Amino acid sequence: MDLTLIVVLVIALALFFDFTNGFHDTANAMATPIATGAISPKKAVALAAILNLVGAFLSTEVAKTISGGIINEDPTTGVAIGPAMIFAGLMGAVIWNLLTWLLGLPSSSSHALFGGLVGAAIVGAGFGAVNYGVLLSKVLLPAIVAPLIAGISAYLCTKLAYAITKRQSGTSPKRGGFRYGQIFSSSLVALSHGTNDAQKTMGVITLTLVASGLQDAGTPVHFWVVAACAFAIALGTYTGGWRIIQTMGSGLTDVKPAQGFAAEMSTASAILTSSHLGFALSTTQVASGSVIGSGLGRKGAEVRWGTAGRIALGWLFTLPAAAIVGGLAAWITHAGTVGVIIVAVAGLVSMLAIWVLSRKNPHTHETAMSDIDNSGAAVNILSKKERRAKAKAEAKAKQAALRAKAEREEAEEEKVDKA
Structure with a gap:
């Protein structure tokens, strides 16, 4: 196949992946403020789209990690794999991205991309084509550490927020301000998402240009690549990822303004730091870790561990599944x-088959908002009075069980004595 044609195919598929990344990760920034009513769904995705666009122009460190780090590069001959192999890897990432979107599972678009590229590189050029040191230090380790740090941070921030606004002398806590603060914090998440995720596609396109000899190894990302990726992810974000917003906004825990604000600030801090260091982070994993941490930090909130486990399972299989x-x-x-x-x-x-299946059960901003509004009925959140009543009932039940056990033991002793 003509080199120019395969390069065009790779660029087109990469931009489509960038588009799917946008609607797949809209929920990372906007699910919690939608859940708390801080902002309407349509306004949320429009704001996220604009800020993703802006964020994509702020840095290229992550793009450098992908274009000249994960796949081994030779200054003379270029990268170890050609455009056809990159096309194959991208196809693996796109298919997995769309499948998890269909299932409403917020898996990692980033790890789908890395998995697809690594799988294609190994098959196309052998195990030596992958720089495992970079893969470990800038992809795999951040995948474990970043969600934990974000979760712990969100847990502590939520505890602090509720401690500061604790009820005193029968007065109601002043927590309404957190709802408005969420507009700022969610905007920061959207901006940080653009600085990290849009760059991954920039890195793939640059990798393709280097592999085809159209760009020298080690040279900066071309401006037209930055602009194209920025607009692709912004357009994808604007379409909205309603299936995943449903899971992120109400599937993990019933989110309140104070904990939503804490979760978003923790997410944004982790992503912006990682972008500065060139870590190709999974924004979905960080956002999910923050939401779970904030849920644990709120008294009376019960996290849906079944949903959290399903998400973790998606994370676990994303990279190897896309690699296959x-x-x-x-x-x-x-x-x-x-x-x-x-x-x-x-x-x-x-892709067409997944789209047809998705039309059988379409999710729009109306259905997503309805699910979020009704999430409180499915989450057991007890008031202080209810928690006390529950604790008393559990204590009474425990005492009754102990008395019954003692009576049984006494009856058994009497039988032994009579014998």
């Missing part, structure tokens, strides 16, 4: 032009 799909696509592309055409057609058919 990317590796399979790379194996097919070894057939040359015919292989690339097969991968392209199979990928297109899979």
